Each structure stands twice: as C-alpha cells, then as structure tokens.
Amino acid sequence: MSENTTPRTETEPQTETATTGTDQPLTTTAGESVEQTRDEWREYDFRGEAKMTVEDLDVHYGEDHALKGVSMEIPEKSVTALIGPSGCGKSTYLRCLNRMNDRISSASIDGSVKLDGEEIYQDGVNLVELRKRVGMVFQSPNPFPKSIRENIAYGPKKHGDLDTGLLARLLNRSDAEERDELVERCLRDAALWDEVSDRLDDNALGLSGGQQQRLCIARCLSVDPEIILMDEPASALDPIATAKIEDLIDDLSEEYTVVIVTHNMQQAARISDQTAVFLTGGELVEYGETDQVFENPRSERVEDYITGKFG
C-alpha cells in the first residue's frame, strides 16, 4: 500500500468530526483511540491489488448524516464483509460503490470512490459501464416476471451484446446459440444449472426463494462484472439455501471481488477474508482481516458489538 501514506494526513479532519460527535460511546472513552484504530486499519496490508479505494465518503439523506468520512480499500478477488447494527449505513455504503444512491433524490454524496484508480464520482462517468463492472445482488430476491432464460439474457440484450429480436431472426443473425451458452455458463457459475436446466422457459417467479436469489446472482454475472455487491443476500432465506449461497460466494471470490453486507456475524466470519465493522452513526470503526477483527478487535465498541453486549 504505497499510497497509504499520503491520504493519512487527509484523514485528520475526519477524526475531528468523529470526536465532535458528542454522545457517541467511543468518543467518551478517548478521542485518541479513534485516531489510533484508524491508523491501524489503514495499515491493514493485504495481498494483491486494491480493487476499490474509498476515501472520506460522506453521505447525507437530506438532514440525516448517514455515512461519516469512511475510508477503506477493497482488495481484489476476495470477500469483504460489512457488518454492523441496523441503520449504521453499511447498505448506504454498499450502494455508493456502484452509484445506486444516485437513484435516491435526497441523497448527497461527498468524497472519493475509485475503481481501479479511476474516480467514479466525477462528471462524464458512464453509469452503464460502471454498473456493468460493479454488479449488485439485493436483499430480497427480485427476478423479473419473465422466464429464467429471459432473466439472464436481459442485461446483455439491453446492452446490445445479444440480439435475438425478430429482425435478427429474419436476417438469420440471431444470437440464440450465444445466448443459450451464456445462460448455461451463468447458471452453472451460480450453482443453479442442475436444478433448472429442464425448465429454462418457466417463469422465474415459480422458483423457490433460494433459487430465485441464485438466479439473481446468475443474472448479475451475465454482464461479466468485476465486482459483485451483495446486500444481505441470504437474509430472506432458510438455512439450507443460505448455505448454498455461502458456498457460491466462496467459489465466486476466486474470480470476482465480492463485497457483502450481512447482519449475521457467523456468516461474515465463515465467508469473508476481511471484515469492516460499521457502528451506529455511520462510522467505520474497524477494518481488518476477518480472524483478527473477530478474535482480537482493536476497538472496545467492536468487541462489545461482536460479543453481543451492544447493538
């Protein structure tokens, strides 16, 4: 992390804003310790490249300060878990990474998010391209009311990569074969192929909740993303479906960079390589290797949260 040294000075005003937040339990212990913890997590050294670099990210929803000066680097081809109590801003943070918060008109976002070193919050960013590269899976499974095949082919079709329309068929230029290959590859990658290969033309809403969620993951893979953001993907599912999703995330992390928000600390401990803990008020309190965060947290608040005393 060669460039870590330079932004460290920039975090100074950030720690000030954190200390001015009066009624936070952490700041009452010692304003100093905040600074220390922050310094330590920024030194968290991971193998490989930083896929995304977030610096001083502030999000306001109208008057509400949802995210306060978050800085963090997300390593490539790994699983990063974001944990924390409800309303702590972890979903907001996740939605900043592919600019889905732009869709909320009251949200205002300050700070910097870089994808492969390129700023995504600047004029002229192609949102289509950004969201193709940074895919997203939502909390509740949300397949389109179309067939399984259509669900997966939807993205590439809309981007013009696949053409199976009437005109293409008439001109004998239909990409039906490519489409079917793509559908099979995505479903296999999402560990769903064996269950649905014989009913690709059935409506996706007829699948079970877990299957629907894996279909959504497959749909996300169809546009060939580099990063997959998951917002509590297993919270609406039963334990067996959850286990399947977890196995799937493990497999996906070999090729993709996965960032996952979860309420379930055991899940975070099981599947993630590094964990970021957000606490109430929209602060990132600790970020480090998962084993270290869970076994030996640097912050007392995080220890309280993990051991169940708080949050």
Next chain:
Amino acid sequence: MAGAGRTDTRLVESETTETDAVAAVAVGLSAVLFALAVAALFGRVSLTGSLLGVQTVTLLGGLLTALGGTVIAFGVGSRFGYVETNPDPSAGLIAGFGAAVPWVVIGASVASQTLGLGAGVGVVAGVATGAVAFAATVLPREDLGSTVPLGALLGVTGLVFLTGAIGPTWVWELGWAQQAAITAEFLIPVSTLFSALYGGWASAKAYGGFGARGRHMGAYVLVYVNALSIVAFLFILVAFVVVQGIPGLLNGTEFGFGTGPTTSVFGVSVALPVSVPFLMNGVALFNDFQGVLPAIVGTVWLVVGAVVLAVPLGVGAALFLTEYAERGRFTQVVEVATNGLWSTPSIVFGLFGFAFLIPRFGNGKSLLSGMITLGFMLLPLVVITSREAMLSVPDEYRDASAALGVSKWQTIRSVVLPAALPGVVTGVILGVGRIAGETAPILLTMAGGTFVPGSQTADVIGGFQFTSAPPFVANPELLQATSALPYQLYALITAGVGASSNVGNADEFRWATALVLLVVVLSFYAIGIATRYYFRRRLRHT
C-alpha cells in the same frame, strides 16, 4: 340442559340436535321467502294468482308468521334453558338500531295512516315504537334480544298479509300533486324481502347458538345474501333485456344458402348463409325489415377511435408522471386535474366537441369529432389507472434493472410496462364500458337522425383515399355523420316510432336495439378481459 347464565362452551359440538335442525329450517325458510319476494318484485310470481294451491299473498303471510313464531320460540326456549346456546349479556347497539328501523316505519305508518292521526303523531309514534324495539333488543340477554323484536316484526307483517289488511289490490294514494301511489305489487314484495332478511339474520344467529359464533353466522348470512343479490340483479337485468329483445332481433331471420346479403371476402363475392335483417340492414323505404347496422358499425368505430387516441396519450402521460416527473406540486396539480376531468359530466365533453371540434372538421357532425370527444373522455381514466398500475410495479424490478446498467427507458419498456399492462388494460376496459354507452357527447358531435339509412354505414377502412395535395390521405367517411346504438335508442324512445312507420313493432325494435347495445358493450368487455388474462399469464407462467 344448559342453565340460564351458563357461559362455558363445549369443546366438541354434539351431533346435530333437533333444535339445530329447527334453526336451520328457519334459515332455509328465510331464503325461500327472499327468493319469492325477488320473484314477485320482478313480476315472475303473480300476487293475484296462487302458488301451490294457496293464494300468493296468503302463502307469503303464512310463511312469515311461521318464521317469526319459530324465531321467537327459539329465543324464549333458549332463555329458559330448553335450548343449549351461549348467548352474550346483550345483543349490542348495532342489532338494536337494526331492529329499531323497521319498527319506526311500522309505528309511524300505522299511527298516521291506518289510525289517521296525522303526520306529527305519526313521527312521535314511530320514534316511540322504535325506542321500544331498541330497548327490547339491547336490554335483555342476547337470545331474547336478537329474536323477540325481529320475530314480532315478522309476525306482524305475516298477519297483515294473512288477514288481508294489505291484499293484492291494496293501493295507498299518496295524495301529492303528481299521481303517485304505493301499490301492493310494490309493498308486499319489498316488505317480504326485508322481513326475510331480518328473519334470516335472527335465525342464523340462533343456529350459531348466539354469542360470538352466532354473530359470525348472522354476518355470514347477510354478506352472502348481499353478494348473491348483486349477481342475481345483474343476471335478472341481462335476462330481462335478452327476453324482451330477442323477438325484435330475430324479426325476419332466414337461414339457408344465398339468403343473406352479399359481401366480398378477399375480392370474392359470397352470399352469407344466414340473414338477420335487424343486424344487417339500415333503414330504407323498400326494406321488408328495418335494422340498425349503421349504429352498430358507428359504435364499434367510435370505441376503436377513442381507444386509439386515448391509450397512447394516457399511457404516455402516466409514464411521465410516475417515472420521470419529480413528485411535487406539478404532479399533484396534474393528478387533481385528471381526477376532475374524469368526473366531468359527459354533456360538457359533448359541448366541447360541438363548439371546438365540429367547426374544425368540416363544420358538421362527424364520426371523427365523436371519436375525438370520446377519446378525451376516456383519457383521464387511462391516465389514472395506468399510473396506479405503474406505481404498483415493485421498485425492486427497477433497481435490479438499473444495477445491470440498463438505461431508464429500456427498463421502462422491458420491465415496467409489461408488468403494468394488466392494470392498464383493466383501466381501458372500465373506460370503454363507460364511453360505449355514452349518449350525450354523441348527440352533439356525431349523430345523424333517428332512422339512419343503410347508406350511412361508415366504411372507414374503405374510405381512405390518397390525394396528390397535402395531407395526402383523406377519409370522407370519417367526416360523415352516422349513428351509434345508445343515441339510436335514445332517439327511438324520445322521437318515438309511430304506428305508421315501417318499423313493424316499435317496442320490439327498441328492446332489440337495447339488446344489441348490451351485447356490443359486453363484447368489448370480453375482449378486454381476455387481453388482461393473456398479459397476466405471460407475467406469471411464461
């Protein structure tokens, strides 16, 4: 066996006892009475005639008295412990008001009319009787309260019929300036109807053993009767029009090769093997049988034109309002305006068409003006329902699509619109049902006379012509006045069809016109419902 005041309930109901059977018979009796009353109201059962060898009024009276007696007996038996029930301490205020209303009417009528004491005394007597009924319902324990006042009501009504105090020929002259009278033909069925409802309510409560279960039974019976009567009235209305309209519709119908009019199908002249003059003719001097073909064709074209105009505009406006416009003052204003437009009286739309459209389209009543006027009428409903449909498309679909990097318009086209289509179609169905039967706007913008000659049948498709000068396409058929079924019906009734006209039987002609209108409107409904079903299926089980 249960003593008075016993409140505990058995977990397992014993088998059907004799008393249960009595209550069930009472419920059945109420149903029979209700059906008889409806039949009598529509003249299907003659009040002066007899049923099952008994005079109808006597039969109704006897059944009502028997039902009332059964209900009271059940209540009293329960109060003194001969019948096993679980009554509450009181029947409740709502039951009290329910029982008070008919007693107010009876008390007031008897005091002011039968005893001739005048209106003032009548009001006082009515209120007093109602108060007694209210007290008798609310104060005693539920088994007495919910049976005795209602049973007495049934008994009184039944005895009035039995004794002939109100017989089949009874008439009450209201003595107003207009000739108005309440006749037995109306009063007997209606009072039987309401008595049967009350009887059914009370006996259903008794069947349920009063208490919570009894109230559930009572409410169930009332709701069920309500739903059933809606279906029944619709059915009766349709059946009535069909029965009255069939003779006129089939007047002069012939089957057989070559009897029908000649039409050309793909350039080949074919004589239809069936001839229904009412549907296939206009009006002409030498016709054996007159018909309403121009009006049928006019109605169909009107609706098609209005839908073609209103649906794209309305769906587009709804799209803009839900997907693009910032929710704020502007959308609120548009919303209020559309709602107001939808409740605007149709004659105002007609006047707009008359004053604005007619001078601009050939200065005469025309099919085109009618289409546009009706299109404007349909527009607000299409906007309102499409907006609702689009708002009910889950935001998750939009999020999922945006997260794949798909642009907003593509999302709307491939996800939002397909999911909203069933709702949009529902709105169009409702709107078409309204405009297809609309008379006033057509009267001012399009209609061309009581009897429309066959030559005025609009041939919209054949009417298109290409011209060398702009606008290059012209269609004189659209600028011609023609007729539509609702207007034709209105004109037939107001202008009248004299005995000297060459329409055989004027009454048959009118009913047949009404029947054809009904069938045309219902066909549009059927098309709409089929379309909606198709789109829903595509959403659910592709």
